[in-house]
Amino acid sequence: MNTSPVKLFRQAKKSGEKVVMISLYDAPTAALAADAGADTILVGDSMGNVVLGYDGTVAVTMESMLHHTEAVSRGVRSSENPGIPIVSDLPFAAYATAGQAAENAARLMRAGANAVKLEGSGPLVVEAASVLTQLGVPVMGHLGYTPQSSNNFEGVVQGKTNEAASLILDGAKRLQEAGCFGVVLEVVPSEVAARVTGELSISTVGIGAGPDTDAQVLVWHDLVGLSPKKLRFARRYAEAHELLSGATRDFVREVKGGGFPGPENGWAMDPEELESWS
Numbered sequence: 001m002n003t004s005p006v007k008l009f010r011q012a013k014k015s016g017e018k019v020v021m022i023s024l025y026d027a028p029t030a031a032l033a034a035d036a037g038a039d040t041i042l043v044g045d046s047m048g049n050v051v052l053g054y055d056g057t058v059a060v061t062m063e064s065m066l067h068h069t070e071a072v073s074r075g076v077r078s079s080e081n082p083g084i085p086i087v088s089d090l091p092f093a094a095y096a097t098a099g100q101a102a103e104n105a106a107r108l109m110r111a112g113a114n115a116v117k118l119e120g121s122g123p124l125v126v127e128a129a130s131v132l133t134q135l136g137v138p139v140m141g142h143l144g145y146t147p148q149s150s151n152n153f154e155g156v157v158q159g160k161t162n163e164a165a166s167l168i169l170d171g172a173k174r175l176q177e178a179g180c181f182g183v184v185l186e187v188v189p190s191e192v193a194a195r196v197t198g199e200l201s202i203s204t205v206g207i208g209a210g211p212d213t214d215a216q217v218l219v220w221h222d223l224v225g226l227s228p229k230k231l232r233f234a235r236r237y238a239e240a241h242e243l244l245s246g247a248t249r250d251f252v253r254e255v256k257g258g259g260f261p262g263p264e265n266g267w268a269m270d271p272e273e274l275e276s277w278s
């Protein structure tokens, strides 16, 4: 039985205990994160740039989201914490109408998601969020830097002026009103995230938004140092890129030099059989 994402975030808001969310895309990583004590997993459409080789999230399709949600769901179920909730991104233009949002959210839920996330707070998005929550789909919003609309942005940091900060605060309130159980705040000044967190009764989930949000989310590849690029808002808890490229270079060198495979990596025939065979 799954922990309800709504319950998880509501209790955390009440108790003040931080929720840890990790964005990732495959079964072994999902099991690893669940075993490490993550409270919830996001199957983020950041998969577009992080593992699919695109230069953003716009190219990510429903089919990709379904494929990876199923994989993550299998990984979580195989872990020591099989009940932690999975939130999946509704990808670019998958919620242009409330009908599309409902159909695509249902597909993600059937693939193993326990909630969906959508970006923005314009009238269409708020309507989609409202319809989904009325249908019983837990919805997380996403404001600040919203990669699906990155073509409209001049810079990455959002909410630096009074006016821009107020737009984020008002948008978050509209999403709360629409029934969302939480809202991601991406790359906004800490002061903005702190005020939004203080004024909302639902949880905020920060990424590049300072220490005061109710939850924190990072992409797993960033936190283990697998992404070649160092991001200011992420902390690298390992240098996996260096470690893994060293291991791969060792393998190449050993195969070329005859060091791999060794006797311990193979099998011999039964000696009598070998005699009659040769």
Ligand code: KIV
Binding pocket: 023, 042, 043, 044, 045, 046, 047, 089, 142, 184, 186, 207, 217, 219
């Ligand atoms: O797609 C993603 O991984 C996200 C997080 C960065 C919040 O939306």
